[in-house]
Amino acid sequence: MRIPLSWLREYAQVPAGATAEDVMAQLVKVGLEEEAVHRPLDELKGPIVVGQVLSAEKEPQSNGKTINWCQVRVVPEGSEQTLTGEGIDPSGVQGIVCGAHNFKPGDKVVVTLPGAVLPGDFRITPRNTYGHLSAGMIASVRELGIGEDHDGILVLSTLGLDPEIGSDALEVLSLHDEAAEINVTPDRSYCFSIRGVAREYAHATGTEFTDPAARVAVAAADGPGYPVRLEDQAPIYGKPGCDRFVARTVRGVDPSRPTPPWMASRLRLAGIRSISLVVDISNYVMLELGQPLHFYDLDRLAGDIVVRRANQGETLETLDGKVRKLDPEDLLITDESGAIGIAGVMGGAATEVSDSTVNVLVEAAHFEEVGIARSRRRHKLPSEASKRFERGVDWQVADEAAQRAVDLLTELAGGTAEATATDAGQEPAAVVIDLPAHYAAERIGMEFSEDQIVSSLQDLGAGVEKYDGGYRVTVPSWRQDLVIKEDLTEEIARLVGYDKIPATLPVAPPGRGLTRSQQQRRRVLQSLADAGLTEVLSYPFATKADNDTFGSPDGTGRSALKLANPLSDEHGYLRTSVLPGLLETARRNHSRGFRDLALYEAGLVFLPGERLGSASIPPLGALPDEDVLDGLYDGIPDQPLHIAAVFMGHDSPAGAGHTPHPWDWADALDMARLVGDVLGVELVIEQGLHQAFHPGRTARILLRSGETVGYSGELHPKLLAARDLPARTVALELNADLLFAAAPDVIVAKHISTFPLATQDVALVVDQETPASMVLETLREGAGELLEEIALFDVYSGTGIESGKKSLAFGLRFRANDRTLTADEASEARAAAVALAAERFGAVQR
Secondary structure, three states, rough: OOOHHHOOOOOEEOOOOOOHHHHOOOOOOOOOOEEEEEHHHOOEEEEEEEEEEEEEEEEEEOOOEEEEOOOEEOOOOOOOOOOOOOOOOOOEEEEEEEOOOOOOOOOEEEOOOOOOOOOEEEOHHHHEEEEEEOOOOEEEOOOOOOOOOOEEEOOOHOOOOOOOOOEEEEHOOOOOEEEEEOOOOOHHHHHHHHHHHHHHHHHHHHOOOOOOOHOOOOOOOOOOOOOOOEOOOOOOEEEOOEEEEEEEEEEEOOOOOOOOHHHHHHHHHHOEEEEEOOHHHHHHHHHHHHHOOOEEEHHOOOOEEEEEEOOOEEEEEOOOEEEOOOOOOEEEEEOOOOEEEEEEOOHHHHOOOOOOOEEEEEEEEOOOOOOOOHOOOOOOOOOHHHHHHHHOOHHHHHHHHHHHHHHHHHHHHHEEOOOOOOEEEEOOOOEEEEEEHHHHHHHHHOOHHHHEEEEEEHOOOOOOEEEOOEEEEEOOOOOOOOOHHHHHHHHHOOOOOOOOOOOOOOOOOOOOHHHHHHHHHHHHHHHHHHHOOEOOOOOOEHHHHHHHHHHHHOOOOOOOOOOOOOOOOOEEOOOOOOHHHHHHHHHHHHHHOOOOEEEEEEEOOOOOOOOOOOOOOOOOOOOOOHHHHHHHHHHHOOOEEEEEEEEOOOOOOOOOOOOEEEEOOHHHHHHHHHHHHOOOOEEEEEEEEOOOEEEEEEEEEEEOOOOEEEEEEHHHHHHHHHHHOOOOEEEEEEHHHHHHHHHOOOHHHHHHOOOOOEEEEEEEEOOOOOOHOOOHHHHHHHHHHHHHEEEEEEOOOOOOOOOOOOEEEEEEEEOOOOOOHHHHHHHHHHHHHHHHHHHOOOOEOO
């Protein structure tokens, strides 16, 4: 919201010398956020004066263009030119070349003299052009930075102005004003008006506030006005779409009258383009009082106005010239011809005010917030009106806003107001909140006196009635955000001053800190980052195909939660695996030239069970009992934490004397082992099968108990091709919650023996289908307690190996904690291990 300071000064005691920065500094004290300063004079520098065209000689040019060689008087006749400088004629008459043709001798215009600076750092200097020395420029609206019109120069009479020659044009056009821009949060909708911001400025400075609505004298109606009926047959949440509709009639409006410069300047500073006097009055009242208005061409209306919901298949051509298909939930303004506007969003073209409008019907209505917001989103029609209606508008100010518009139409547009008026609807009950006397102090942590509480609430405009033990507060009609006593507590703290609240650092009780799972998660994520991976975050939304592909190893499909209101129809489910989003992040980076990637993500997946949701929602305002809470929790889907990683390209960039290593399935498996090592969990690796992974290069990762915790390996070639990912992309995904549960509370470091190692290798020939992991575990079991470490270092099949067989080579490390092993002891342990492998798998030593 942009606040022109001259406008704010009418209703708040802003010091004459205060700048926009000063105003924002005060508003910040009461919780409003500063955004920017808008000051026309930051880009305009004089001399810019009012001039009168004495002559304009048309001179055709060889390029087909016709220019005007003008003589323009810039000081009153008989007066001396007080300005000096290059190009300033002492006679007070400047010779200027102008290419526009929308003026004539005698017209008063805006002249930028040599030395002036226009927006865009455009400096005016005398220059030779078209055979003349042009000393200045006759300015257009766009050149002055006060509009977009560039078809011709600005003739001041079109604005209803007849200023003295030589006077300051910036003053004539009200360009010495400035505006402070603030960010208005959704709960402070009343600040989308000068009225609301002036009230907040008075709060911040402790000065007097003048309510602009109180200045409006609403004329008593001597009869019913234009007939209006409110017929909402399908209210949203039981709340009528329109609960008040005020209408006033003004006849004999002169549509040709210009918008006064002071009004156009304020609208421009407030961020709204000046269109025509009638439309500008509508916008001016909206900005001043916060009540959006709509003006109808009275002669285009047919019969009674009816506010109702749209019929199936009904259409409307809106003011932007587009024909829109209406939804049965849309609230419409209609007459006998059909829809003439989407309530609170945009009017219809059939009844819009035009240059030929002479009779105007003024509408000031109050609409329900949810319906307006839905219609605005549905039709993609953001507007200044809908922005206010969907956040809440003061029910009580509609008649004052209508009267203010009527007054301006009669004063500025020459209209005549009819004495009749329409005011349809029923006033809602006022919101009354009981506030216990000590409630604010208990919540804020500081004592408030009775005077502070009462004066703060009364400054808001609330009615306060004291009773034994507290205060009964009647909320003002413009504060729809105040509904419970906590809201009042926040307002008391805000108005007394946030700076008055003592800053005390709470002392953490002993024995607190991160939970076990939080510590485990931090260790795992840090270890992956330390290993060179980059953490990313992706959306938790997935397609059904992704959930079926990644969430189920065997292709049977995975039950998933379907979103009721998804961001996109394609991604309409909550994910059952982290990999789809991670792969999309990798694809996007790869498409932008990042060829070497190692990404990981930790996030929740959503696995619905047999029961989902609850039969009913507990009522508000009361804590549900334990049984109800248990029922609610039972309906929440299981949400385990998964950790996934994707690798593509190489592990490092190429360099002189260095050949980078391409990421492969073994690297993904090593990262899974790293996670297990960090948690102190021993993982079992075996050949796996998962539809998203390569059928021969997939590892299933298990706990010692046999429970599967994830998969790792090379992704399926067809899947990679479909996603435009490079071949041999590898990935892993682990159920972190299962790993956390299996991890010991304390990871005990192994004893480091001072005795030397005894290293022996063994190569065993086994059937091709025999998993190497099972052979490794058998050797570990057979070797006994002397075996410290065992690792598979080679797999071979080919020449010298019988068909259908393979050779597995293992490195065994033996060590005793109390002595140096002899070669015979190591060989005996190795032989025992080989014997057990031969017994179980028919293994033959090579």
